[in-house]
Amino acid sequence: MVTKCEACEGTVSLKAITCPHCGHPGPKTIIEEFEKERHQKEKIKRMKETVVRTRSTCLNCGRTVINQTGKIESCLRCNNP
Numbered sequence: 625m626v627t628k629c630e631a632c633e634g635t636v637s638l639k640a641i642t643c644p645h646c647g648h649p650g651p652k653t654i655i656e657e658f659e660k661e662r663h664q665k666e667k668i669k670r671m672k673e674t675v676v677r678t679r680s681t682c683l684n685c686g687r688t689v690i691n692q693t694g695k696i697e698s699c700l701r702c703n704n705p
Contacts, residue, residue, distance in 0.1 A: 682699035685702045687702075
């Protein structure tokens with residue numbers, strides 16, 4: 625199967641890496657780059673959704689407090705932030 629080159633409008637195979645007439649990236653290369661970019665965006669989205677927990681010690685009573693990233697939680701024993 626063939627298609628037209630976006631740059632020179634010459635005929636290019638769908639499996640071509642570059643246009644044989646002008647060297648413009650072929651359809652296969654453009655699709656691979658699009659898929660790679662989409663995969664990277666999905667990976668970043670999943671990373672943002674991941675909850676990271678940290679441990680700290682309450683300064684008032686000394687109890688270990690587990691906090692989630694982006695959230696300020698108070699100590700369950702003495703309610704000190």
